Amino acid sequence: MVLDAVARMNIALNDAKIFVKYRGFERFASNQFDTISYSSGTNTYSQMKTWAASNGYKHPNAINVYMPKWAQNSPNGGFSGIATPLGAVFAIRFEAVTTPVMLHELGHVLGLPHTFVGYNSSNCEHVTRDPNDPNYNADTAGDRIIDTPAQDTMWNDVEPNSCEYTGNGSDCENVLYVITPEDTKNFMGYGGLRLCGDRFTVGQKIRMRERLLTSSTMANAETDIASLFEPYKGEYYLAGPYNPTIHTPLFQPGFNYRFTECSGNYPQPAEFYDISYPVNWNNVLLGINQDETNYGNIKHPNHSAIYIEEVDEVGNDSDYYDYPRKCYDNNNKAAGSGIVTKFNDGVLNANVTVMPQDSTAINNPQLIQNLQPGLYKIDKVYDNGAIDQTIILKDNN
Numbered sequence: 001m002v003l004d005a006v007a008r009m010n011i012a013l014n015d016a017k018i019f020v021k022y023r024g025f026e027r028f029a030s031n032q033f034d035t036i037s038y039s040s041g042t043n044t045y046s047q048m049k050t051w052a053a054s055n056g057y058k059h060p061n062a063i064n065v066y067m068p069k070w071a072q073n074s075p076n077g078g079f080s081g082i083a084t085p086l087g088a089v090f091a092i093r094f095e096a097v098t099t100p101v102m103l104h105e106l107g108h109v110l111g112l113p114h115t116f117v118g119y120n121s122s123n124c125e126h127v128t129r130d131p132n133d134p135n136y137n138a139d140t141a142g143d144r145i146i147d148t149p150a151q152d153t154m155w156n157d158v159e160p161n162s163c164e165y166t167g168n169g170s171d172c173e174n175v176l177y178v179i180t181p182e183d184t185k186n187f188m189g190y191g192g193l194r195l196c197g198d199r200f201t202v203g204q205k206i207r208m209r210e211r212l213l214t215s216s217t218m219a220n221a222e223t224d225i226a227s228l229f230e231p232y233k234g235e236y237y238l239a240g241p242y243n244p245t246i247h248t249p250l251f252q253p254g255f256n257y258r259f260t261e262c263s264g265n266y267p268q269p270a271e272f273y274d275i276s277y278p279v280n281w282n283n284v285l286l287g288i289n290q291d292e293t294n295y296g297n298i299k300h301p302n303h304s305a306i307y308i309e310e311v312d313e314v315g316n317d318s319d320y321y322d323y324p325r326k327c328y329d330n331n332n333k334a335a336g337s338g339i340v341t342k343f344n345d346g347v348l349n350a351n352v353t354v355m356p357q358d359s360t361a362i363n364n365p366q367l368i369q370n371l372q373p374g375l376y377k378i379d380k381v382y383d384n385g386a387i388d389q390t391i392i393l394k395d396n397n
């Protein structure tokens with residue numbers, strides 16, 4: 001669930017060149033904060049934050065997301081999430097972790113207000129979008145983001161299938177709202193949030209980037225691009241016995257990865273800033289889509305380097321990250337199995353004899369020497385899925 005949430009965050013934010021690195025997940029027991037309340041009692045969100053910080057459950061270099069079993073603001077009411085704007089902390093009810101509410105709270109943490117803020121004040125955001133209209137105030141009222149329309153909370157005013165606004169609300173000058181389904185899908189509104197929420201506007205993305213660049217309270221939670229190229233779990237195989245449950249470096253979902261063939265003998269992966277090795281762009285050993293749901297598939301194959309499409313234009317130099325990173329080219333590992341294919345006619349055609357090999361046979365140093373003369377293809381299949389293919393012409397010597 002947490003990896004799913006991290007993937008959703010990245011898919012929603014990556015075109016704004018904001019990336020979220022998964023740092024980990026842990027459980028802790030606290031009877032007092034099984035349920036957190038909004039603002040009253042002995043189990044408020046504020047008290048939980050203090051308790052967590054003083055009991056070692058707040059990481060100083062991360063956005064900390066707490067997931068209580070339940071959240072309530074009165075004996076009969078509940079809420080789904082609560083955030084500290086630019087505070088690197090929020091809480092979200094367990095059931096809401098994989099819903100748009102997660103993005104709503106993250107939006108608050110990155111400095112976004114609600115799209116309806118101030119709607120019931122006399123100084124509300126007006127409906128007009130025409131900067132030449134004397135009533136225009138979209139840049140100075142409400143959320144001060146001009147591509148989100150004037151609106152109220154739209155509670156019960158959104159048709160959940162079409163995401164159409166069905167209300168007839170108006171601004172504080174009695175001008176009827178103009179709200180499209182695209183507007184109700186905004187993460188920072190309320191009406192369509194649970195079922196329709198799927199987007200931030202360009203204006204909101206710009207605002208989040210501005211806040212991140214200027215906020216001192218978020219600075220410790222920021223890291224470098226290189227961190228996205230570190231596995232969240234698993235270790236690289238170096239030498240000696242191979243254990244796939246340990247030696248499988250796993251990468252977070254939510255990106256389009258291309259693990260591209262590289263060479264250079266890097267038994268540990270190359271340093272992130274070392275791109276001196278050659279890559280074969282035409283041979284992608286493993287391609288992963290950003291909506292991949294089988295997270296066990298997202299692993300770094302031997303003899304490949306990591307290319308993340310979403311990252312490739314970060315920075316002032318648009319080519320800076322446009323090269324596969326962290327070449328992992330380890331030749332210490334024996335193949336798990338293999339196939340020897342003989343081309344019976346002595347040319348590359350379909351008349352073949354296929355001879356599967358077990359690990360002992362495919363790793364036998366005498367393998368080629370023992371073959372009869374002829375044309376062969378030898379496939380060495382590694383346990384991580386990589387295949388090393390060689391064509392040989394064996395003569396009478």
Ligand SMILES: [Zn+2]
Binds near residue numbers: 104108114
């Ligand atoms: Zn909110």
